[in-house]
Amino acid sequence: MKRREFMKKAGFGLTAVASASIVPSALRSQETSLPNIKWRLASSFPKSLEIIYNGAEVLSRRILELTGGRFEIKAFPAGELAPPNGVLDAVEKSTVECGHTCSYYYHGKNKAFSLDTAIPFGLNARQMNAWCYYGGGLALSREFFAKYNIINFPGGNTGTQMGGWFSKEINGLNDIKGLKIRIPGFGAEIFSSLGAIVQRDMASADIYPAFAGGALDAAELVGPYDDEKQGLYKVAQFYYYPGWWEPEGRMAFYVNKGQWEQLPASYKAAFEAASAEVDALMLANYDAWNPSAIQRLVQKGVKLRRYPDDVMKAAYNTAQKIYTAESSKNPDFRKIFDSMHGFQRTSDIWNKMAENTLANFMQSLM
Amino acid sequence: MKRREFMKKAGFGLTAVASASIVPSALRSQETSLPNIKWRLASSFPKSLEIIYNGAEVLSRRILELTGGRFEIKAFPAGELAPPNGVLDAVEKSTVECGHTCSYYYHGKNKAFSLDTAIPFGLNARQMNAWCYYGGGLALSREFFAKYNIINFPGGNTGTQMGGWFSKEINGLNDIKGLKIRIPGFGAEIFSSLGAIVQRDMASADIYPAFAGGALDAAELVGPYDDEKQGLYKVAQFYYYPGWWEPEGRMAFYVNKGQWEQLPASYKAAFEAASAEVDALMLANYDAWNPSAIQRLVQKGVKLRRYPDDVMKAAYNTAQKIYTAESSKNPDFRKIFDSMHGFQRTSDIWNKMAENTLANFMQSLM
Numbered sequence: 150m151k152r153r154e155f156m157k158k159a160g161f162g163l164t165a166v167a168s169a170s171i172v173p174s175a176l177r178s179q180e181t182s183l184p185n186i187k188w189r190l191a192s193s194f195p196k197s198l199e200i201i202y203n204g205a206e207v208l209s210r211r212i213l214e215l216t217g218g219r220f221e222i223k224a225f226p227a228g229e230l231a232p233p234n235g236v237l238d239a240v241e242k243s244t245v246e247c248g249h250t251c252s253y254y255y256h257g258k259n260k261a262f263s264l265d266t267a268i269p270f271g272l273n274a275r276q277m278n279a280w281c282y283y284g285g286g287l288a289l290s291r292e293f294f295a296k297y298n299i300i301n302f303p304g305g306n307t308g309t310q311m312g313g314w315f316s317k318e319i320n321g322l323n324d325i326k327g328l329k330i331r332i333p334g335f336g337a338e339i340f341s342s343l344g345a346i347v348q349r350d351m352a353s354a355d356i357y358p359a360f361a362g363g364a365l366d367a368a369e370l371v372g373p374y375d376d377e378k379q380g381l382y383k384v385a386q387f388y389y390y391p392g393w394w395e396p397e398g399r400m401a402f403y404v405n406k407g408q409w410e411q412l413p414a415s416y417k418a419a420f421e422a423a424s425a426e427v428d429a430l431m432l433a434n435y436d437a438w439n440p441s442a443i444q445r446l447v448q449k450g451v452k453l454r455r456y457p458d459d460v461m462k463a464a465y466n467t468a469q470k471i472y473t474a475e476s477s478k479n480p481d482f483r484k485i486f487d488s489m490h491g492f493q494r495t496s497d498i499w500n501k502m503a504e505n506t507l508a509n510f511m512q513s514l515m
Numbered sequence: 516m517k518r519r520e521f522m523k524k525a526g527f528g529l530t531a532v533a534s535a536s537i538v539p540s541a542l543r544s545q546e547t548s549l550p551n552i553k554w555r556l557a558s559s560f561p562k563s564l565e566i567i568y569n570g571a572e573v574l575s576r577r578i579l580e581l582t583g584g585r586f587e588i589k590a591f592p593a594g595e596l597a598p599p600n601g602v603l604d605a606v607e608k609s610t611v612e613c614g615h616t617c618s619y620y621y622h623g624k625n626k627a628f629s630l631d632t633a634i635p636f637g638l639n640a641r642q643m644n645a646w647c648y649y650g651g652g653l654a655l656s657r658e659f660f661a662k663y664n665i666i667n668f669p670g671g672n673t674g675t676q677m678g679g680w681f682s683k684e685i686n687g688l689n690d691i692k693g694l695k696i697r698i699p700g701f702g703a704e705i706f707s708s709l710g711a712i713v714q715r716d717m718a719s720a721d722i723y724p725a726f727a728g729g730a731l732d733a734a735e736l737v738g739p740y741d742d743e744k745q746g747l748y749k750v751a752q753f754y755y756y757p758g759w760w761e762p763e764g765r766m767a768f769y770v771n772k773g774q775w776e777q778l779p780a781s782y783k784a785a786f787e788a789a790s791a792e793v794d795a796l797m798l799a800n801y802d803a804w805n806p807s808a809i810q811r812l813v814q815k816g817v818k819l820r821r822y823p824d825d826v827m828k829a830a831y832n833t834a835q836k837i838y839t840a841e842s843s844k845n846p847d848f849r850k851i852f853d854s855m856h857g858f859q860r861t862s863d864i865w866n867k868m869a870e871n872t873l874a875n876f877m878q879s880l881m
Contacts, residue, residue: 464876510831
């Protein structure tokens with residue numbers, strides 16, 4: 150593969166130029182007029198979700214360093230510039246220049262947004278990166294986001310999430326019937342189809358009292374490090390795994406297209422490089438801090454439970470029906486999903502071989 | 516956690532400053548005198564290992580973009596500025612300003628170098644990132660590299676490699692005895708301890724004729740995408756997995772310390788951000804291109820085989836003995852290994868839960 154083709158596949162399309170030899174002079178000619186630029190970033194996250202929220206702070210710091218302090222992005226937590234699920238609108242309308250959010254918050258507008266974050270039984274974190282950068286995924290999702298006047302950048306990942314907090318054990322499919330669970334998006338559709346009573350939009354702050362008052366039997370959150378701080382183990386002692394509706398959980402940076410186009414090439418490069426760095430660091434951060442958090446939770450009396458096989462299988466089959474139905478009526482969804490799904494099939498075969506055989510061997514020794 | 520503490524844990528120690536408010540003016544004051552800098556990079560890799568070699572090209576391109584063309588790093592393939600295993604010396608002595616290499620090429624100098632690349636039954640790619648950036652790993656390895664006048668940066672990853680090409684089947688430990696295998700580093704020590712006849716330093720170009728002439732029964736390479744081009748399947752039809760001696764395979768960028776210290780802060784930031792981006796992109800690239808390569812190899816008649824359990828277990832036990840022996844006589848090794856090993860224990864428990872339960876479920880459907 151030629152270098153130009155490699156660069157293109159590597160997702161450098163926005164700022165890449167034709168050959169290395171013309172870069173220096175092209176960029177130098179702009180340098181005499183590099184502007185001071187101040188942007189605001191609307192985060193969908195509170196500061197208490199520190200690993201995720203800090204993604205925006207790390208982005209901001211790195212861009213300041215890279216641009217000699219000229220390009221300053223100030224991050225604001227959820228609610229200050231936009232509500233958590235209002236970042237898409239705010240960036241689309243250029244109320245703010247950029248945001249940090251989860252695209253599946255906009256599932257209600259178009260279910261194709263969920264493909265940018267996570268779908269049940271979909272790609273894991275490494276597969277998501279591989280598909281985005283070298284499997285055409287980022288190009289496809291950018292085509293979709295262009296309809297909203299937005300350029301999207303991968304902006305962090307949680308890895309596979311946990312499967313939620315339950316006040317009673319789930320021993321099989323029958324126990325899902327009538328279960329009162331708080332869960333959004335495709336996960337909600339699957340649980341609903343399996344007979345659960347689903348709360349899609351309950352605010353985080355309302356979850357704990359809802360458990361205490363009996364209005365909830367179960368709730369999905371994130372993973373051990375974030376969940377420990379919420380304290381749900383005091384009202385729901387069973388902690389299920391795996392979070393099959395989030396095999397990974399990807400954040401995204403959104404940039405208003407008009408604002409982006411006004412940036413000098415070196416500032417665009419700074420945003421791209423810094424967001425790629427945040428994307429990798431956030432996953433590393435979760436991978437480093439979740440292991441001790443799960444141990445602390447167990448010490449506090451939390452009981453770990455694996456989802457029963459019949460629940461997993463029924464959920465998987467329901468997910469495939471939902472994807473087929475959505476694909477038949479939503480061309481945005483179909484186009485991205487088909488690419489993602491095709492990628493996953495061959496990727497899963499390869500992962501089963503070297504990566505997972507070794508992981509299973511290591512874990513068999515514990 | 517406070518932001519300063521987070522930034523420190525995130526490995527931003529080299530360029531981080533105390534608070535965002537002082538960054539702009541501090542950096543602006545330097546900007547009037549930003550120099551044009553040209554560096555040469557000695558790669559340990561040939562252009563034919565395109566995914567790895569291109570890591571240096573992507574780094575170079577991104578740094579050019581980020582610095583307005585002022586900081587130019589020209590990459591040279593293996594042998595042009597230094598031999599593949601001569602990059603450490605060349606950077607240490609400032610013969611070249613920087614390099615792109617695998618630290619385990621320097622296993623013969625000090626076995627602690629292997630901890631920067633991969634060790635048998637060690638961390639996988641995500642764990643390596645987590646340990647480096649948030650588990651103290653990068654700080655420890657930099658302490659070690661400082662003895663060689665070098666600052667090291669994570670510079671790409673292959674993921675779990677394959678377990679090598681064999682001209683005959685291995686049905687158990689007995690088949691390892693007398694096996695003529697080409698493998699370097701700790702893998703060589705384990706195979707040797709299990710009774711194999713080990714070729715540690717055979718050049719890549721000599722492998723194919725050695726198989727054809729009967730001087731080799733087995734050879735370790737990388738993974739499907741790279742190995743397909745070597746064509747060993749024509750002389751060795753069995754392709755074993757997993758590559759238990761490389762649960763991940765990390766590349767590194769080396770920078771001469773004196774050269775690094777002469778860089779303006781924004782150029783240091785550019786190198787850090789660009790190398791972090793390369794690190795993430797290379798793994799995504801392998802994850803994207805290996806799946807179709809393994810399918811093509813199977814179509815060409817390659818027979819996939821899993822290492823027998825008794826070989827895996829004997830290799831694991833031998834590895835632990837080697838680590839204990841090395842730790843007892845090599846304080847550099849012990850200090851880094853203890854940190855890595857402690858991290859792995861809690862990390863494997865967590866990975867078994869959400870991430871691997873879901874991966875195994877998905878793969879059970881195939």
